[in-house]
Amino acid sequence: MEHIRIQNLTFSYPQSKDTKSLDNVSINIDRGEYVVLCGKSGSGKTTLLRHLKTVLAPHGIKQGYIYYNGKPIDEMGDEEQAGKIGYVMQNPDDQIVTDKVWHELAFGLESLGCEQKIMRTKVAEMACYFGIQNWFHSDVSTLSGGQKQLLNLASIMAMQPEILILDEPTSQLDPIAASDFLDTIRKINVELGTTIIITEHRLEDIFPYADRAIVMEGGKVIADDAPCNIPKKLYDANNHMFNAMPTPVKIFYNTDSKGETPLTVREGRRWLSREFETKPKFNSIDVDNMEDEVSNPALLLKELWFRYEKDSQDILRGVDMCVPEGSLYAIVGGNGTGKSTLLKSICNICKSYRGKIKVFGKKLDKYKGCELFSNCISMLPQDPVSLFVKKSVREELFEMTKDEKRISDIIEICQINELLEKHPYDLSGGEQQRTALAKVLLNNPRLLLLDEPTKGMDSFFKDEFGGILKDLKDRGITIVMVSHDVEFCAKNADYVSMFFDGQILTTNTPNNFFSNNCFYTTVASRMSKHIFSNAVTVEDVVYLYNKNKGA
Amino acid sequence: MKQYAFAGYHPVVNLIFFLSIFCFSVLIQHPVYLVANGLGSVIYCFMLEKKRFLSKAIKLFYLLLFLTLINPLLNTRGDSVLFRIFGRPYTLEALVYGFVVGCIFVVVLMWLDCYNQIFARDKFVFLFSSFMPTIALILSMIFRLIPSFQDKAGQIAGARTAIGKGLEASSKKDSIKQATIVLGALVSWALENSVVTGDSMKARGYGIKKRSTFKMYHMTFRDWLLIIAMCLLIWIVTVSIVTGNARAEFVPKIDIAVIDESNILGFIAYCVLLAIPILIHIKEKVSWSISEYKI
Numbered sequence: 001m002e003h004i005r006i007q008n009l010t011f012s013y014p015q016s017k018d019t020k021s022l023d024n025v026s027i028n029i030d031r032g033e034y035v036v037l038c039g040k041s042g043s044g045k046t047t048l049l050r051h052l053k054t055v056l057a058p059h060g061i062k063q064g065y066i067y068y069n070g071k072p073i074d075e076m077g078d079e080e081q082a083g084k085i086g087y088v089m090q091n092p093d094d095q096i097v098t099d100k101v102w103h104e105l106a107f108g109l110e111s112l113g114c115e116q117k118i119m120r121t122k123v124a125e126m127a128c129y130f131g132i133q134n135w136f137h138s139d140v141s142t143l144s145g146g147q148k149q150l151l152n153l154a155s156i157m158a159m160q161p162e163i164l165i166l167d168e169p170t171s172q173l174d175p176i177a178a179s180d181f182l183d184t185i186r187k188i189n190v191e192l193g194t195t196i197i198i199t200e201h202r203l204e205d206i207f208p209y210a211d212r213a214i215v216m217e218g219g220k221v222i223a224d225d226a227p228c229n230i231p232k233k234l235y236d237a238n239n240h241m242f243n244a245m246p247t248p249v250k251i252f253y254n255t256d257s258k259g260e261t262p263l264t265v266r267e268g269r270r271w272l273s274r275e276f277e278t279k280p281k282f283n284s285i286d287v288d289n290m291e292d293e294v295s296n297p298a299l300l301l302k303e304l305w306f307r308y309e310k311d312s313q314d315i316l317r318g319v320d321m322c323v324p325e326g327s328l329y330a331i332v333g334g335n336g337t338g339k340s341t342l343l344k345s346i347c348n349i350c351k352s353y354r355g356k357i358k359v360f361g362k363k364l365d366k367y368k369g370c371e372l373f374s375n376c377i378s379m380l381p382q383d384p385v386s387l388f389v390k391k392s393v394r395e396e397l398f399e400m401t402k403d404e405k406r407i408s409d410i411i412e413i414c415q416i417n418e419l420l421e422k423h424p425y426d427l428s429g430g431e432q433q434r435t436a437l438a439k440v441l442l443n444n445p446r447l448l449l450l451d452e453p454t455k456g457m458d459s460f461f462k463d464e465f466g467g468i469l470k471d472l473k474d475r476g477i478t479i480v481m482v483s484h485d486v487e488f489c490a491k492n493a494d495y496v497s498m499f500f501d502g503q504i505l506t507t508n509t510p511n512n513f514f515s516n517n518c519f520y521t522t523v524a525s526r527m528s529k530h531i532f533s534n535a536v537t538v539e540d541v542v543y544l545y546n547k548n549k550g551a
Numbered sequence: 552m553k554q555y556a557f558a559g560y561h562p563v564v565n566l567i568f569f570l571s572i573f574c575f576s577v578l579i580q581h582p583v584y585l586v587a588n589g590l591g592s593v594i595y596c597f598m599l600e601k602k603r604f605l606s607k608a609i610k611l612f613y614l615l616l617f618l619t620l621i622n623p624l625l626n627t628r629g630d631s632v633l634f635r636i637f638g639r640p641y642t643l644e645a646l647v648y649g650f651v652v653g654c655i656f657v658v659v660l661m662w663l664d665c666y667n668q669i670f671a672r673d674k675f676v677f678l679f680s681s682f683m684p685t686i687a688l689i690l691s692m693i694f695r696l697i698p699s700f701q702d703k704a705g706q707i708a709g710a711r712t713a714i715g716k717g718l719e720a721s722s723k724k725d726s727i728k729q730a731t732i733v734l735g736a737l738v739s740w741a742l743e744n745s746v747v748t749g750d751s752m753k754a755r756g757y758g759i760k761k762r763s764t765f766k767m768y769h770m771t772f773r774d775w776l777l778i779i780a781m782c783l784l785i786w787i788v789t790v791s792i793v794t795g796n797a798r799a800e801f802v803p804k805i806d807i808a809v810i811d812e813s814n815i816l817g818f819i820a821y822c823v824l825l826a827i828p829i830l831i832h833i834k835e836k837v838s839w840s841i842s843e844y845k846i
Contacts (some may be wrong), residue, residue: 053754055753055754056750056753056754078756078759079756079759079760082754082755082756082759083756086754087754089747089750089751091744091747093699093744094744094747094748094751095747095748095751096695096748096751097691097692097695097748097751097752098688098691098692098695099672099676099691099692099694099695100673100691102765102767103676103691103765106765107752107755107757108755108756109763109765110762110763110764110765111752111755111756111757111758111759111760111762112756112759112760113760113761113762113763114763115763116763116765116766119763119765120765123765139698140695141695141698141699141702152751155755156754156755159755159756344709347712347713349709349712349713370715370717372715373712373713373714373715373717374715377713378713378714378715379710379713379714381706381709381710381713383706383710385740386703386706386707386709386710386736387710387711387714388736388739389732389733389735389736389739400714425739425743439714440714443714443715449713
């Protein structure tokens with residue numbers, strides 16, 4: 001049965017009348033369907049989703065119709081609209097209104113004037129279903145990002161919506177929390193039959209389970225089909241959204257294979273096994289090994305210890321690290337293990353109480369005043385918005401230096417030409433990240449520290465960002481990056497370290513590092529491990545495949 | 552957070568107790584009543600926080616000493632002059648009065664400390680929610696914003712330090728300039744986020760109907776019992792004050808009402824009122840040890 005019908009919807013924002021944010025969009029969504037909406041940032045996904053929730057619909061020129069259960073959506077009553085259509089947004093923090101978990105859970109029901117007894121049951125039900133009982137009485141500020149987003153979801157589910165709309169709900173979460181969250185969404189869909197419409201960058205976790213995928217570009221729907229049929233369309237059209245597809249799909253099409261598209265690692269492994277029934281001739285690629293001795297490290301840490309308070313637990317417990325000059329050094333590891341703290345102590349924002357730090361051969365405490373941050377170290381914070389203090393991107397850059405030539409150089413490197421007059425808050429996540437990077441680079445660092453730089457970026461921006469990092473490396477800048485994003489590290493880093501329990505456990509080149517791991521590794525490695533010994537990226541697998549097939 | 556026996560009662564019970572205690576503490580200057588009050592506050596404070604009690608008590612003692620000694624300097628009334636300082640009389644009565652006022656100060660601070668332990672933010676918001684739901688919601692939102700503001704301010708300052716624009720700049724003028732920039736950034740961040748929060752509220756039907764409130768606390772039989780008992784005690788003590796049985800004057804002449812058989816009831820009622828949280832605390836401890844013993 002038809003739940004939502006969008007008919008020839010065209011929309012443009014008042015400030016840009018000529019460009020249509022939505023262009024003749026027609027979509028039917030059935031009751032209980034799980035639909036994933038994908039596309040580059042700025043392709044009109046959020047605009048489309050907001051039209052489905054009338055109170056959040058943007059102002060502008062709108063043509064076309066949206067029907068909910070066969071009735072025009074504008075004719076829905078306020079109460080029906082609030083209760084029946086749930087909307088979860090991107091940022092876990094800002095959506096939370098009250099200070100206590102229980103209060104947040106009850107917020108929607110309170111708004112609808114729900115009776116005390118019914119409200120108690122519904123809240124209790126939600127707390128149980130989402131496993132919130134244990135932190136039911138907690139302050140919201142003590143929760144992790146994943147818990148916050150789960151709370152947002154639960155507080156909306158408490159109103160028992162028929163349709164759940166999620167706008168990039170996991171972009172601010174770490175991979176584990178993100179896949180937990182997506183599992184919960186799937187559970188809601190399967191167990192409660194709630195219709196789900198979700199936009200997501202992380203298609204790996206979601207593509208195999210969705211009923212339908214809709215791909216948007218420039219406000220138009222360019223593909224609307226079952227997930228297994230989407231990749232072929234994109235590949236044939238040579239669309240760059242193909243790069244956002246799950247790894248098995250990318251390998252499958254890049255090797256010009258025919259047949260049924262593998263969507264999961266399991267299917268990918270089966271397909272590879274069929275392709276290589278006999279052991280392949282070339283089962284590994286040549287890689288550089290780690291050099292044992294680094295003569296002139298850009299950064300050297302020896303036995304670094306740190307804790308926040310006198311009586312609290314140690315966060316860093318004897319970190320040893322050696323970063324060769326001119327390299328991209330990635331540190332991976334779980335959430336809350338102290339990776340960000342490590343970067344802060346390299347900047348001397350967190351002062352270590354034991355151990356030593358040498359930056360370009362000079363001890364950290366030998367740097368006086370601002371010396372450390374002028375032409376030496378700079379850090380890009382996790383949330384790029386923390387760096388924005390002015391009204392336009394141009395002013396942001398001029399805050400750092402008055403030298404116009406340097407500024408135009410940096411604008412070139414970070415590709416932010418078109419953003420200069422915009423307000424930094426109006427930019428998309430990827431654009432904000434590049435603007436913040438430009439600001440940091442104007443400090444002329446020789447050692448650049450990046451804290452989760454790919455958080456919230458879509459695959460297209462990620463590729464661009466990887467290119468920018470490579471460019472910087474070629475200019476002699478040493479980069480230390482902390483990240484959850486193993487795929488990005490495998491593709492772009494020179495060295496990868498595993499951070500766990502306040503220490504760096506192993507360091508190696510990406511190929512050696514990820515091929516030694518079985519769980520904490522890239523999708524490509526998990527998929528091809530039984531055939532190829534050290535292929536960790538899509539390119540590696542494709543290369544070995546073609547080499548063996550003699551192409 | 553630790554769970555205290557008295558905190559397990561309904562917020563209204565807690566509120567009645569603390570309000571009455573604060574009022575009586577300020578109103579009654581009678582030394583015997585004051586001793587009872589002091590004992591009550593010290594015992595309960597100690598029960599709630601054994602570890603930090605000593606350091607707090609020492610600080611309060613200094614405060615008491617200070618208030619006692621300073622009063623005669625400001626207030627020169629009184630018949631028995633001890634000595635003259637800066638050409639002004641330093642009187643015994645004023646010294647005693649200073650001591651009494653100091654004691655009241657210390658006692659109120661002690662009770663305030665207990666209040667903070669017992670009366671969590673939740674309860675405060677709850678009391679408003681019954682008759683002023685909007686105020687309660689605003690309070691709850693403010694309590695949500697405070698920690699996130701602190702967090703964000705730290706983040707912005709940290710981010711700026713790491714690009715060489717830290718608060719610890721070379722000159723004082725620079726530091727102030729940097730601090731204003733951080734503050735400005737914090738404000739624009741807050742404004743930006745309030746838009747999202749507003750959307751989130753709208754999406755969940757805020758403002759379309761009269762709000763109901765989710766009640767975390769419910770009146771039970773023991774709550775009613777305690778309220779009735781407390782009201783009775785408060786009434787007796789109030790009568791005792793109004794009829795002048797708890798009267799005490801120190802300047803210019805020390806004049807204190809005598810407590811005898813005719814008016815001892817008021818004093819006893821006061822003692823019982825003060826002992827309520829202590830008795831509840833002990834009762835729970837004992838019943839727990841008994842049930843543990845049975846196991």
